[in-house]
Amino acid sequence: MxxxxxxxxxxxxxxxxxxxxxxxxxxxxxxxxxxxxxxxxxxxxxxxxxxxxLSTDTAITGEHWELFPTNIQWGNITDLFDDPSVDFAQSMWNSLVVAVSMTVGILLVCSLAGYALARIPYRHANKIFYVVLGTLMVPSSVTFVPSFVLVSSLGWVDTYRGLIIPGLFSGFTCFLFRQYFLGFPKELEEAARVDGLGYWGAYWRVVVPNSLNFFAAMATITFINGWNAFLWPLVIGQDPGSWTVQVALSSYMTNQTVVFHTIFMATAVSILPLVFVFLFLQRWLVQGIAQTGIKG
Incomplete structure (x- = not known):
């Protein structure tokens, strides 16, 4: 066995x-x-x-902290938009115009520049690219005063042109577009040229429709930066009617008075567009950054 x-x-x-x-x-x-x-x-x-x-100033600064106010102050919303000293609705509109215009302008200018640097053969292309990278090394404080002098001499103070046009180019965004287009399949562009399209036609009819994820990611970042801009709008928008939302927020806190519930309500309202944009485009934001070719 x-x-x-x-x-x-x-x-x-x-x-x-x-x-x-x-x-x-x-x-x-x-x-x-x-x-x-x-x-x-x-x-x-x-x-x-x-x-x-949604609280009163007493509930915000009082000794006894409540997890949530028992008496919700919905009237704080009305007080915010009825405040005669600050036209908050106008400042929201100004920020929307500036952020959207800068987003469209930067996407157009920087994508064209990045595509040209990545695809159009030119013996000085690398030199131009190094110049673009060099702009990233220059602190914004160095160019702030010359930019203001130029805008002021053109009569663009308290105008949308003064708020938008000086920021229509970003060396970093141009760099990201170049990195992306370097990895774009050349076969698609070669097929477009066989059909008789030039660089502009290939860019507009082939490259852009197949790069919407990356464009959406760059649009999200650019919109957030344009909406949150403070120092330049503070200097250019000297009239209260041309204030952006960030400048309007700063006006609620002065050396004499600090209206806490108004500051918090204005902040809550001002971040709503950013929350909507981020929630709607977050998937494209992650995918677009992953497609830039930047490692680590």
Whole structure:
């Protein structure tokens, strides 16, 4: 009578699988906990913002902290837009015009520049590209005064032209577009040239329709930067009618008075466009940054 001994590998395999499964479950649990903690820490400032926006100044600065105000002050919204000292609705409109115009202008100018540097053969293309990169090394404070003198001499103070036109080129955005177009499939452009299209036709009919993810990502970043701009609009928009939302927010806190509930309500209202833009375009934002060819 012969006896067979079980293969060690056969008995060890189920144990190894169970061990890997256990480690996988523990890893997913740890990741979920870490994600939950990060989400909580991220949402706490927004909770405080909404809580204070719907409270009175006494509830904001009082000794006894309430998790949420028992008497919600919905009238703070009306007080914000009825404030005679600051036309907040006009400042929101000004910021929208500036941010949208800068987004469209920068996407057009920088995408054309990036495409030309990446695709059009020219012996000085690299030199021009190095000049564009050199602009990233120049602090904005160095060009601020000359830009203001130029805008002032053109009579563009307190105008949309003065707020928008000086910011219609970004060396960093141009760099990102060049990096993206270097990785764009050349076969599509060669097929377009076979059909008789030049560089402009290939760019407009082939490259742009197949690069909408990247354009959406750049549009998101540019819109947020344009909406959050403060120093340049503060200097150019000297008349209250040309204030952007960031300048209007600063006017609620002076050396004499600080109206807390108005500041918090104005801040909550001012971030709504950014939240909508980010939530709508977040998928394209991640994909677009991944397609720039930048590692690390």
């Amino acid at each position: 012969t006896t067979t001994t079980p293969d060690i590998r056969e008995t060890a395999a189920p144990k190894a699988r169970r061990s890997r499964r256990r480690r996988g479950v523990m890893g997913n649990t740890g990741l979920s906990i870490a994600t939950g903690i990060a989400a909580f820490l991220f949402l706490v400032p927004f909770y405080i913002l909404i809580r204070n926006a």
